[in-house]
Amino acid sequence: MYSGYDAGASQFAGGGFMPSPAPAGDTTGQSPKKFGSQSQTLRAVTVKQLLEGTNNTGDDQYKVDGVELQNITLVGKLVDVKQFETNLTYILDDGTGKVEIKFWLDNDEGDQVQQRLQQYRVGMYVRAHGHVRSFQNQKSVVAFNLRAITDYNEVTYHLLQCVFQHVHLTKGASSGRPPAAAAGPTTAAPAGQPAAASVPATNNNMAGGDGMSNVQRDACALFNSPDANASESGISLEQVIGSLNSKYPVTDIRAAVDFLVNEGHIYTTVDDVHFKSTAF
Template sequence: MWNNQAGDGGFDQQGGFASPAGGGFSSPQSQGGEKRARPSNIIPCTIAQVLSANHDGDRFIADGFELHQVTIVGLVKSVSVAPTRIDYGLDDGTGPIIEVKQFVDNDESVPEEERVSPMMENTYVRVYGNLRSFQGKQNITAFKVLPITDMNELTSHILETIKVHLELTQPVSANQTNGHHETNATPAKNTYAGAMTDNSMSNVQQQVLTIIRGSASDEAGISIQNIMQQLRGLPEKAIRDSVEFLSGEGHIFSTIDDDHYRSTDTD
């Protein structure tokens, strides 16, 4: 699964989904010159897709869409640790190794329990981060690096990546917008982030995310205690479980400590 061999139902060497037509994610096509807006959610990608995205200034374009925040999974091939940064070399078998930079505050003045521990080499991780370019080479600045303990997550990530690619490159036809599909029909350009939508959340999770998004103006984010004050009718465990879910899914990230969170939608 994690190799460079193209086959039925696999990835081609450009990181696109192999198909008879040969249309990979790395060959963006726009419909009628239509300008598409940058998605606000996190986009599941392969490393090859990230590296092959067209770079225009501070914008990265793939399939006519601007990539901003992405999530990738892969095997840690190298780790370099410094007081303020951890650098990873990540490989998912679809292309060259990509550099992932995670900025941390691991100074000696920071208590040991609050320091960010680096991931080990030869372990699988999921990365959430922003696309960047340095000296003509694209990389990812991570705001979250999580270990993968269930190998099914590798398969799930590939399926999410394929799903997003197909939604993006195969617009909804007029026939699909009629009949029993009508209520769910959405133009492809609006489903780029379909793998991570608010519709998949519970009511409590949606309420917690709405409150966290509402605190975007505060660099420190909002504390869990503050969230609980605004949702007094809900059990504390339900709120904390929702925060853990949202963090694990990459919708939010911790800021000054493990009690304060901001939305990843915030620029």
């Protein structure tokens, strides 16, 4: 591991700015935006895996462990930050290599550029979500999500997740039976959709030790459920509302889903009202 990688938890400064996507529940008067029929899975990778990814088609469809990459997530330390007219370019080092992370700017983001430059500084650890691109045989990541890391456990978790996914894809899943899920009522789902498990009622909406309110935590639990993980499209906002509307106002549920998107816990899949957890 290179000498510039400081693995100490004291490196974490906290804070971070997230680009704000359109509210997940704001679909009034329009159909959900379709993202195409291709797989929208999220893959945790190291920089070394990314740089060694293969491409036999000549386009930007790279494979790691024989599986095509769509959405990827990287964790590492920022070692350089540059501002250009159309993008902010970060160099991320995770101890296995360095890669360029590009965050493209909209014309109306002038005020937010300086905020991003102040929030994402050299020496900070970040998690990036994005797509792999190549220009003149040099791979880079076009980020659609960037978040500062404040707990070093997330770095360890990411590396373990990379190892787990690599072993799972190259050596196969365990032949043993998975642990049985706890029995409980489920909310009916539309045909072809996974059922979202109901969450036991609570008496308040106070934040817990993880920094989430009860409605945010319950919504996150639905996205992390086995049914949601088994479905390529995840679960829909409608299903989440159907599971939680007996406990919380619909506006609070929509706000909770927006929170989970903004914090990088979930991402959109087949359209802008279906989501899947980044934990898988």
